[in-house]
Amino acid sequence: MGGVSDRLSQNKEVPPKTKTDFRSFCLATLMWVHRLGPAIIKELKVQEWNDRVTEGEGVIVKVSKGSVKLSQKEEHWLDCYFKHIRPEYLKAQAPEGDDRDRFFLGASGLPLRNPTADVQRLREKYVKRLQERPTPPPKPQTGMVVSPPSSAVEEEPTQMLERTSPPTPVVQLPTPRFWGAFEDLFPVTLDGNPPTKAQVTEAGFEDRSYYYYWRRLQYKLRVQYIVEQSTDRTGRKPPAARVQRAIAKETAWTTNVPTVDSVLLAWVPCQEPSLDTNDPLLIASVIHQKWKGLAVKHFEGKGKGVIATMIFKKNQVVCDYHGEVVSKQEGEQRLETLTGEPSYLFFFKGKGGEPLCIDAQKFPCECHPDKETFGRRLNHSRRKNNVRPQRVSLNCPDGPRECVLFIALRHIAINEELLWDYGIRRASFGGEGRDLTWLDD
Numbered sequence: 001m002g003g004v005s006d007r008l009s010q011n012k013e014v015p016p017k018t019k020t021d022f023r024s025f026c027l028a029t030l031m032w033v034h035r036l037g038p039a040i041i042k043e044l045k046v047q048e049w050n051d052r053v054t055e056g057e058g059v060i061v062k063v064s065k066g067s068v069k070l071s072q073k074e075e076h077w078l079d080c081y082f083k084h085i086r087p088e089y090l091k092a093q094a095p096e097g098d099d100r101d102r103f104f105l106g107a108s109g110l111p112l113r114n115p116t117a118d119v120q121r122l123r124e125k126y127v128k129r130l131q132e133r134p135t136p137p138p139k140p141q142t143g144m145v146v147s148p149p150s151s152a153v154e155e156e157p158t159q160m161l162e163r164t165s166p167p168t169p170v171v172q173l174p175t176p177r178f179w180g181a182f183e184d185l186f187p188v189t190l191d192g193n194p195p196t197k198a199q200v201t202e203a204g205f206e207d208r209s210y211y212y213y214w215r216r217l218q219y220k221l222r223v224q225y226i227v228e229q230s231t232d233r234t235g236r237k238p239p240a241a242r243v244q245r246a247i248a249k250e251t252a253w254t255t256n257v258p259t260v261d262s263v264l265l266a267w268v269p270c271q272e273p274s275l276d277t278n279d280p281l282l283i284a285s286v287i288h289q290k291w292k293g294l295a296v297k298h299f300e301g302k303g304k305g306v307i308a309t310m311i312f313k314k315n316q317v318v319c320d321y322h323g324e325v326v327s328k329q330e331g332e333q334r335l336e337t338l339t340g341e342p343s344y345l346f347f348f349k350g351k352g353g354e355p356l357c358i359d360a361q362k363f364p365c366e367c368h369p370d371k372e373t374f375g376r377r378l379n380h381s382r383r384k385n386n387v388r389p390q391r392v393s394l395n396c397p398d399g400p401r402e403c404v405l406f407i408a409l410r411h412i413a414i415n416e417e418l419l420w421d422y423g424i425r426r427a428s429f430g431g432e433g434r435d436l437t438w439l440d441d
């Protein structure tokens with residue numbers, strides 16, 4: 001399973017069956033090595049996983065009845081499941097399901113029902129395989145391409161993962177067909193270097209076009225990165241000087257450095273996402289406050305905040321700012337009554353420019369007494385904001401509802417904290433803002 005966790009951490013393809021096996025393997029670790037009962041495992045919460053603390057060479061995870069100490073390796077396995085498998089299961093889940101806090105989910109996105117049966121299945125599968133295995137397959141030799149076609153990968157996942165299948169002899173490969181195998185061996189990254197000629201030849205890729213393609217993809221990646229770095233919150237096309245400064249900051253890039261012109265050419269205006277105000281899923285999520293892929297986490301010096309537990313794509317709706325919608329005037333009066341505690345009042349302009357306020361001060365809210373409403377927990381950052389608020393009028397069954405949705409400004413990775421720009425600066429409120437130590441302007 002070490003091979004599987006390596007592939008998962010490197011974002012390489014892993015067949016669904018192997019992912020299920022890997023989840024069972026994590027369950028088996030908790031059951032067999034740490035003697036946790038299935039009921040405790042089923043109850044394990046995302047929050048408990050996120051709140052794990054390092055102790056010596058391992059980590060302590062609080063569980064419903066006590067705690068468990070995992071080794072670094074075991075932590076790595078469980079984290080691989082959490083970061084690379086669970087988010088996929090979350091995608092499958094219908095909005096009615098309440099997935100949000102369970103660590104172990106089934107492929108349907110719902111909480112895992114029978115960990116014992118899962119572990120048993122895994123055990124039987126491997127015992128059977130060991131009994132059936134004839135003689136060990138030959139080890140791959142150097143100068144061979146060790147990448148079976150993807151159909152073979154589906155049928156016999158462990159062969160691919162342990163790289164024990166008989167190697168395919170080197171042939172002159174057409175570029176597009178085998179690019180995947182090349183990229184697996186030499187992933188294209190923002191800061192990496194292309195493989196040397198010797199490495200390429202050793203891996204069985206004689207054709208120089210792979211090398212050039214690698215560089216071209218890295219160039220595109222870098223151009224896109226500089227576009228993002230040099231475009232400010234106004235979303236307007238950046239001036240050449242700003243692009244030049246953003247490029248100059250990347251001192252580690254010594255070759256394959258994008259030119260200012262190529263960045264300006266690649267720049268396109270940021271598209272306002274067109275939200276479907278009749279979307280039943282969106283409406284259900286707002287009404288029932290069931291948002292996928294989010295978890296609350298405690299941050300030192302910030303209090304609570306929200307992290308992503310699945311990937312969010314640019315322009316995807318993350319959650320809403322849930323609370324009581326009142327007039328701006330009413331909101332200001334409520335603000336006056338606050339004495340030093342954090343404010344959860346969101347002022348905005350509703351449909352037709354009407355000044356409104358969403359009051360999320362009360363927790364839990366009356367309409368969802370058993371729920372963590374995520375929007376109110378999002379912290380501020382001007383510099384590292386990755387979501388932005390957008391006002392919409394949703395066509396809910398009981399009539400139009402004024403809403404503020406948080407939209408991903410870019411690709412958001414798992415475990416990343418969700419941050420939005422509150423629009424407050426140190427100079428705000430006639431300079432009163434300078435007392436707010438957490439502002440990063």
Ligand SMILES: C[S@@+](CC[C@H](N)C(=O)[O-])C[C@H]1O[C@@H](n2cnc3c(N)ncnc32)[C@H](O)[C@@H]1O
Pocket residue numbers: 301302303304305341342343344376377378379380381438439
């Ligand atoms: C809407 S609440 C955000 C959630 C809040 N952290 C909590 O625990 O519920 C706003 C308050 O969070 C805190 N906060 C927001 N962003 C912060 C940041 N970047 N660093 C530290 N505190 C922050 C401030 O106290 C602010 O008044």
